[in-house]
Amino acid sequence: MTMKNADIAQKIFDRYSHDFIQTMEVFRLTHLDAKGNIIDFENMYICPLSLRAYHKKDIHKLTIEHVPQNSLKGKPLVLTDKEYNNSDGYTKDKKIFNFFKYQNFKRGVEPIEAKFSVPDILEGKVSGKLVGRIDGEGAKIKIGLPERTVKLLESRGVFRNWDGLKMNFKINYTHQINKSALLKSAYLIAFSKIGYRLLFSKKGLKNATYGAIIHELQKIDIDEDFPFVFTNALKVDIPDDIGIIETEDIKLLAVKVRYRLTGQEYVYHAILPHPEDESLDSLVKFRDIYVKREIEITVKSINRDYLLK
Incomplete structure (x- = not known):
């Protein structure tokens, strides 16, 4: 870790270590070790993905x-277990990066790697790139x-036989956004704004809501029946990338996630449980009505002190 990164890590560690102690005091929570002694969390950091505690x-x-x-x-928002970070880098992160690489290719922004083969003329495959764009009128592609x-192709007579x-x-791409990677980003953005009060209440860890999200994120892919709602077409303004959205009878947390690649920005809004929800019922209800009809939504700002009101 470079000196600069070490300083960043130290600042993140200290900020959330202090926040965790405050959260435990606000909700009057204690944790006991195997011998029944109260754990002193001074100079400790709790990973928001594994919930493991680390001393400074x-x-x-x-x-x-x-x-x-x-x-x-x-x-650079939070610190996480190296184990989780490395695992996600080879799975979720790679998939979502390939998705946006493909989006840029379709827009004609940058080429995409491809493997070519020419039956009956060239054995095996050769590497190259596709350049062009794909839209409603079809594909316009150059090799x-x-x-x-x-x-090599010239020596094999490929260009002499070009006509016909x-x-x-073959291209390696992901045609759908990786939901697990998007959920992870939305959850960690929400955590970075609110802190451990997003995860804990006076009853302890919110097992039925954010505890359930953490459980899903520990898998390679989230379950298809998990009520995760997201869109890239939500026409509302969310200052500071986080807010409370309200319908006629539902309140939920909305998080704006911004992806940038080669000068292009892709914005998604992810819907998470309201910090005061005790179950995923409101999220399920919102998912069921959101996909069926247009609904009127209002958005309210949220800050770190929201849960203390």
Whole structure:
């Protein structure tokens, strides 16, 4: 870890360590060790993904979590277990990055890597890039190949037989946004704004709401029946990327997640349980009516002191 990153990690550690102690005091919560003694959380940090506690001397076991991930221009918001960070980097982060790479390709912003084969003329596949865009009128694509590949194809007579030539290509892309990665970013943004009061109440950990979200995030993919609602077409303004949305009879938390890649910005709004909800019932109800009809929504600002009112 560089000196700059070490300073960032230290600041994040201290901020949330202090916030956790405050939260425990506000809700008059205590935690006991195996011997029944009250745990002193001074200089301790609780990972928001694993809920494991780390002493300041073990800060090297934590890593800075960019939200969204660093490759999509996220900000260094929290610290998480290296184990979780590394695992997600190979799964969720890779999938969602490929999704936005494909979105940029469809817009004609940047090329996408591809493998080409020419049946009956060229054995095996060669690497290259597709350049172009895909829209309602179809696909307009050009093939970009390295000079050495062009020479190989020329030597095999590919260009002499170009008219009527059959060429196959394969691209590695993700056509749907990875819901687990989006949920993770939305949850961590909400946590960074509210702190441990998002996760705890006077009854302890909110197992039925944010505890359930943490459980889902510990999987590679969230379950299809988990009531996660998100959209890239919510026409409301949410200052500071977080707010309370209200319908006629439902209150929920809305989080704006911004992804940036090669100068392009993609904005999604994720709907999470209201911090005071004791179940996912309101989220389920909202999901069921949201997909069926347009509903009137209002948005109210939220800050760290919201839950103390």
